[in-house]
Amino acid sequence: MSLQTIDSRDRAFGWLLSLPALLALFVVILFPVLWAGWTSLHDYTLIAPNFDTFTGSANYQKAVASGEFRHTLWLTAFFVLAVVALEFLLGFLVALMLNEVERFKPIYYGILLCPLLMNPVIVGLIWRMFLHPQLGIVNYLLVSVGLPAVNWLGDTKVALWTIVLVDIWHQVSFMIVLLLAGLSALPREPYEAARVDGASALQCFWHITLPLMRPVIIVTLLIRLIFAVKTYDLIYIMTRGGPGIATDLVSYFIYRTAFVSLDIGLASAMSIVLLAVILGLTAYLYRYMRSLA
Amino acid sequence: MGRIELDAITKSYASGVDAVRDVSLDIRDGEFMILLGPSGCGKSTTLRMIAGLESITSGEIRIDGHRVNEVDPADRNIAIVFQNYALYPHMTVRANLGFGLKLRHVPADEIERRIGAIAATLGIAALLDRKPAQLSGGQRQRVALGRALVREPRAFLLDEPLSNLDAKLRAAMRTELVKLHRKLGTTIVHVTHDQVEAMTMGERICIMKDGRIVQVGRPLEVYRNPADTFVASFLASPPMNLIAGRLDNLKWRPRGVGRRRDASGDAGAAAFAALAGREVTLGFRPEDFHRAPTGDTSTAISAHVVAVETLGPEVILVAELGGRGGPEFMARMPGDFEARPDQVLDLHFDARDLHVFDAASGRALPRPARV
Numbered sequence: 001m002s003l004q005t006i007d008s009r010d011r012a013f014g015w016l017l018s019l020p021a022l023l024a025l026f027v028v029i030l031f032p033v034l035w036a037g038w039t040s041l042h043d044y045t046l047i048a049p050n051f052d053t054f055t056g057s058a059n060y061q062k063a064v065a066s067g068e069f070r071h072t073l074w075l076t077a078f079f080v081l082a083v084v085a086l087e088f089l090l091g092f093l094v095a096l097m098l099n100e101v102e103r104f105k106p107i108y109y110g111i112l113l114c115p116l117l118m119n120p121v122i123v124g125l126i127w128r129m130f131l132h133p134q135l136g137i138v139n140y141l142l143v144s145v146g147l148p149a150v151n152w153l154g155d156t157k158v159a160l161w162t163i164v165l166v167d168i169w170h171q172v173s174f175m176i177v178l179l180l181a182g183l184s185a186l187p188r189e190p191y192e193a194a195r196v197d198g199a200s201a202l203q204c205f206w207h208i209t210l211p212l213m214r215p216v217i218i219v220t221l222l223i224r225l226i227f228a229v230k231t232y233d234l235i236y237i238m239t240r241g242g243p244g245i246a247t248d249l250v251s252y253f254i255y256r257t258a259f260v261s262l263d264i265g266l267a268s269a270m271s272i273v274l275l276a277v278i279l280g281l282t283a284y285l286y287r288y289m290r291s292l293a
Numbered sequence: 294m295g296r297i298e299l300d301a302i303t304k305s306y307a308s309g310v311d312a313v314r315d316v317s318l319d320i321r322d323g324e325f326m327i328l329l330g331p332s333g334c335g336k337s338t339t340l341r342m343i344a345g346l347e348s349i350t351s352g353e354i355r356i357d358g359h360r361v362n363e364v365d366p367a368d369r370n371i372a373i374v375f376q377n378y379a380l381y382p383h384m385t386v387r388a389n390l391g392f393g394l395k396l397r398h399v400p401a402d403e404i405e406r407r408i409g410a411i412a413a414t415l416g417i418a419a420l421l422d423r424k425p426a427q428l429s430g431g432q433r434q435r436v437a438l439g440r441a442l443v444r445e446p447r448a449f450l451l452d453e454p455l456s457n458l459d460a461k462l463r464a465a466m467r468t469e470l471v472k473l474h475r476k477l478g479t480t481i482v483h484v485t486h487d488q489v490e491a492m493t494m495g496e497r498i499c500i501m502k503d504g505r506i507v508q509v510g511r512p513l514e515v516y517r518n519p520a521d522t523f524v525a526s527f528l529a530s531p532p533m534n535l536i537a538g539r540l541d542n543l544k545w546r547p548r549g550v551g552r553r554r555d556a557s558g559d560a561g562a563a564a565f566a567a568l569a570g571r572e573v574t575l576g577f578r579p580e581d582f583h584r585a586p587t588g589d590t591s592t593a594i595s596a597h598v599v600a601v602e603t604l605g606p607e608v609i610l611v612a613e614l615g616g617r618g619g620p621e622f623m624a625r626m627p628g629d630f631e632a633r634p635d636q637v638l639d640l641h642f643d644a645r646d647l648h649v650f651d652a653a654s655g656r657a658l659p660r661p662a663r664v
Contacts, residue, residue, distance in 0.1 A: 189379030192346050193440070197393030198367030207392070211383040 033275070040268035047262050059269035069270060071245060072253040075160070079249055080228040082164050083171070084221060090168065091175025092217075096205075098176065099183040112173040120170065124237030127166045128153070153239050156246040163234055163247050170234075171227075175220060182216030183209070215288075222285040226278055250274055294357045295448035295480035296322040297343060302352030304338050304504075312338040314504040315352070320448075320482060322357075325474050327495035328484045331527070335504035336484045340450050343482065344373045356447065367396075372441035373450040377457060378433045380425040386412075386436050387421040390443050411439045414473075431462045442473075448480035455490060467494055488528050492516065500524050522655040525576050525648060531609060533576045534622035537652060573658065576648035579609070579625035583641045593639045596624070598632050608632070612640075 040060070043053040063069050098108060115123070130136050131152035139149040152162045186209070194204050232251035235241060241248035241256065248256075254274065258267035297320040304313040313335040320326045328336040341347040343354060345366035354361050361369055380389050387408060394404045412418040415435045425433055434454060441449055451470075455463045471494050474481050485491055491498045492512045499509045500523075508520035519525035525533040586593070596612035599621065608626045613619040616637065624640055632638060649658045 187379070187382075189375050189377060190381050193373070193375065193379040193381070194392070195346065196344060196366045196371070196373050197440075197444075198396045199392075203396060208381060214383075 036268045036271055039265055040272050042265050044265040044268075045263050055265070059265045060273070062266055063269045063273060068245065068248075069250075069253065072248050072250040075245075075248060076229060076231075076250040079160065079164065079231065080225060083167050083228050083231075084224050086164070087168050087172045087175045087224065088217075088221060091172050092179055094172075094176045095179035095183055096209075098180055109177075112176055114173075115170050116173045116177075118170070120233035121237055123166065123170045124234045127169075128238050131162065154243055156243050159239055159243055159246045163238065166238070167228070167231065167234060171224070175224060178220045178223075179213070179216065182213055182220075186212050218288060219285065222281060222288070226281050226285070229274070229278055229281075294322055295446075296320065296355075296357050297448060297480065297482065298353075298355040298358075299339070299343070300353040300355065302339070302342060302354060303350045304335070304342060304347060305350045311504050313342070316501075316504075316506055317352075318499055318506065318509065320480060323478045323480055325471070325481045325483065325494060325496045327491040327498045328482065328501060329486070329488065329491040329495075329498050329527070330501035331486055334501040336486075336501050337452055338504075339501070340373070340452055340482060340484045343448075344371055344450050345369050346373075370444075370447045371450060372444050372446040372448075373452065374437045374441050374454045376453040378425075378437035380433060380436055380440070382425050385422050385424055386417065386428070386439075389425070389436055390421075390439050393440065393444050407443050407445075411443045414442070415439050430458055431466070434458060434466065438473075442477075446479070448482065451481060451483040453485055454483075456485070456487070463490075470494060488530065492528065500527065518657065519576075519648065520657055522574055522576065522650050525650070525657075529578065529580075531579050531623045531625065533578050533648065535574050535576050535650070536614065536620045536622065537572075537574050539570070539572050572652035574650040574652050574655065576650060577622075577642060577646060579623045581642050581646040582610075582624040582626065583643075584626065584630060586641050587643050591641050592644050593641050596622075596638055596640050598634050598636045598638065600634060601632050604628075610640075 041054060041056060043055045043058070094112075098105070101108065130138050133139060133149065133151050133154060136152075138152070143149050150158060153159050190208050190212070191204055194208055199207065230251055231249055232255065235247055235249050235252040236255070239247045241252050250270070251274070254267050254270045257263050257270060297318075299316055299318040299320075302313060302316050303311060305311045316335070316339060318326075328339060330336045338347055342349050345361070345364060349362050356369060356371070381392060384392065390408045390411060391404045394407065399407075408421070409418070412421055415438060417432065417435050417439060420428060420432055420436070425436070428436065434457070437454070454470075455466050458466060467490060470481075470483075483490070483494060495512055497509060498512055498515050500507045500515065502523050508515055508524050510518075515524060516528055519528065519533070522535055526535060583591075594614060595616055596610070596614060597617045597619065598610060598612045600611040602609040602611070606628050608628060608630045610624040610626060610630075610632055612622060612624060614622050626632075650656060651658055
């Protein structure tokens with residue numbers, strides 16, 4: 001048997017093995033995505049279900065022209081930047097400290113992982129209770145030390161920051177765990193060389209830790225970024241986009257368009273736009289990870 | 294100047310393990326000192342204490358007469374070359390070489406001048422803009438060396454710098470390091486577990502075991518007069534043959550062999566007379582065997598050949614002493630020596646080449662002075 005036929009036989013066998021998984025992926029992931037793409041090109045509302053009306057790019061034009069959609073995109077961008085930046089700074093700081101800790105490390109790990117293990121819906125419910133203007137423990141504590149009570153979720157100026165804080169509480173451990181793994185995998189020798197070379201702790205951090213951690217930092221930031229763009233559950237549970245549209249992140253806005261306004265076509269178009277943004281980020285992440293190998 | 298004095302230094306870890314125990318050593322300015330020992334003997338820990346990377350539990354380290362126990366590594370003005378080079382992986386070779394100088398605020402043109410000079414000396418001028426990942430093991434080794442050289446320190450500490458190189462490159466770097474030392478005249482403390490490196494490079498060798506110094510001396514001195522059975526079996530390859538036995542009157546009876554053998558001719562016998570009746574370990578170097586008697590202190594032993602290793606310039610015999618079933622030993626014979634396995638032949642050695650060690654402590658017992 002020639003090499004060519006052995007090769008092609010192997011390839012056929014490979015396809016055979018991957019087929020079930022590929023089929024499952026197609027049915028549960030690719031098909032819905034393609035269907036959403038199809039829907040986005042049609043006038044499809046649940047009020048008048050007649051989605052054979054092809055409208056071309058009308059939904060996209062409508063989405064882009066919509067001030068509300070643009071507002072939610074900007075709001076989401078702001079939220080994502082705030083959340084990722086703050087979580088990174090806080091997470092890196094804690095990771096650096098934990099990296100120096102030698103005793104009780106598993107205990108710290110366990111405590112840190114607790115929020116991460118919780119369902120976002122539960123997190124939202126707990127914090128909604130904590131932050132309740134009259135009954136919440138947070139305001140009770142503030143008042144009992146003489147500080148004014150804050151309308152955490154009802155004030156348009158405060159609400160988004162409240163969501164940011166709750167998200168930090170929930171997700172910062174993700175950063176810590178990933179960055180800590182990166183830190184503990186760093187070689188020890190360059191630090192000793194730097195100590196002999198005369199570098200201070202700060203110089204070590206700046207000239208060695210930061211450059212060596214660059215790949216880990218970029219991957220961590222991107223993963224967190226992609227997840228933050230999709231934030232939906234916290235908003236749904238805590239504010240429903242309110243007060244007004246102060247916390248109307250794009251995922252929640254799309255949900256509202258689809259299932260409150262019942263304009264599935266428009267919502268699909270918005271989803272495709274969001275998908276494109278996330279795909280762009282993912283492609284960059286993938287290429288970066290490939291370039292590391 | 295670069296005199297390094299270790300005064301009874303000890304390193305204990307929290308677990309209660311003593312990595313280094315009561316080590317005292319005076320390394321002279323400009324000396325090439327080798328710390329030799331098997332892994333875990335405390336030689337690297339000693340080096341790291343000199344560098345300041347490990348704290349000292351007790352004792353004192355002085356550099357040029359000044360106590361440095363509490364001095365930061367950066368302020369000891371000592372450079373260290375690590376076993377795995379410890380280059381900064383994200384920096385180019387140029388940046389690696391210049392990092393220490395930059396931190397010391399040396400002017401940029403001076404840094405550039407020194408890097409250029411060192412790169413030329415080490416033959417790495419063409420590599421200056423590469424990163425460590427793009428270099429071969431030997432090239433990385435040179436860069437690590439260059440990073441130490443460029444600082445112009447009082448002393449170089451080398452922590453097994455050649456152990457990651459292949460055999461050929463290692464031999465070449467040995468020569469280069471010796472040449473470099475002769476050129477610079479700077480103190481070098483070189484840690485190794487390779488006795489060939491120790492013998493060929495060092496002006497003095499300090500042999501360590503279990504955190505203690507066993508013997509310090511010039512290479513040939515240590516080779517000729519090992520302080521105990523550990524040193525005897527560590528230096529040279531194949532190492533000294535060590536065989537337990539008892540000096541019985543003037544006969545020597547190796548353990549496990551029924552027949553008594555003559556230990557020596559008349560002159561040799563006299564030398565060992567004082568040790569009669571004592572349990573000892575006898576040591577003889579493989580290279581001290583001869584095919585014919587060498588004089589009136591020459592002694593013959595009968596050897597049952599087990600294996601013959603023909604190396605070209607020499608033949609290594611593995612044989613059993615006193616006939617089949619006796620203790621195994623090795624003999625190093627000239628390349629034209631002919632022997633077959635299972636052959637029984639007489640080998641000769643000079644009784645004055647024998648080493649005698651106390652059976653219990655392993656310490657060397659006095660030998661007769663060579664005539």
